[in-house]
Amino acid sequence: xxxxERVEEIHHPIIREAMKxxxxxxxxxxxxxxxDIPAGTGLGSSGSFYDGAVERAAYLKRQFxxxxxxxxxxxxx
Numbered sequence: 001x002x003x004x005e006r007v008e009e010i011h012h013p014i015i016r017e018a019m020k021x022x023x024x025x026x027x028x029x030x031x032x033x034x035x036d037i038p039a040g041t042g043l044g045s046s047g048s049f050y051d052g053a054v055e056r057a058a059y060l061k062r063q064f065x066x067x068x069x070x071x072x073x074x075x076x077x
Contacts, residue, residue, distance in 0.1 A: 014046065018053035021073070024060050 002011055007025055010016035015031060018024075031053075037045050051070045058065045 014050045014053055018050060018057045021054060022057040022061055022063065022065075024057045029060075 002009075004010055007016060007019045010019065015033075033049070035045070035049075037043060039046075054070060054073070055065055
């Protein structure tokens with residue numbers, strides 16, 4: 001669990017980069033993620049999670065991100 005004031009303070013790299021990419025800053029934004037799949041399984045869950053995070057963040061800004069744009073962006077380093 002994280003409670004931060006600014007996007008740059010977010011420790012979770014995928015959430016932080018999705019917020020930075022789309023310009024979502026809050027205020028009072030709560031993000032919840034639950035999963036039964038552990039990290040490092042090789043099932044592509046990180047890429048799927050990133051795509052979903054970017055798409056939802058863009059939605060908050062009333063922006064549309066096409067599947068092609070998501071594919072071209074790739075995961076942050």
